[in-house]
Amino acid sequence: MPKINLICKARLKKYFSITEKALKIAKKKINHKREQEAKEILEMASAYLNDAKYFQEKGDYVNSFACLNYAHGWLDSGSRLGIFNVKDENLFTIP
Secondary structure (H helix, E strand, C coil): CCCCCCCCHHHHHHHHHHHHHHHHHHHHCECHHHHHHHHHHHHHHHHHHHHHHHHHHCCCHHHHHHHHHHHHHHHHHHHHCCCECCCCCCCCCCC
């Protein structure tokens, strides 16, 4: 498999789409026994997603991509901990 060491517009577009879709689903699939934790995770994921957009607009694709990974990492942690009742293993790391 060839090594990819470039972050281009197409790659950013792909991962923005994945993370935005996962965030939308997580917002609808909150474990109501853990609403406060869900709120905190969603705030962090949203903040990192906004940062990713900011860096993308500045042409800083490396930091944009990093922020997308942090955003999605927050969502994955919520899914692993049962804070979000999600089943899509293509979007989330699920137990």
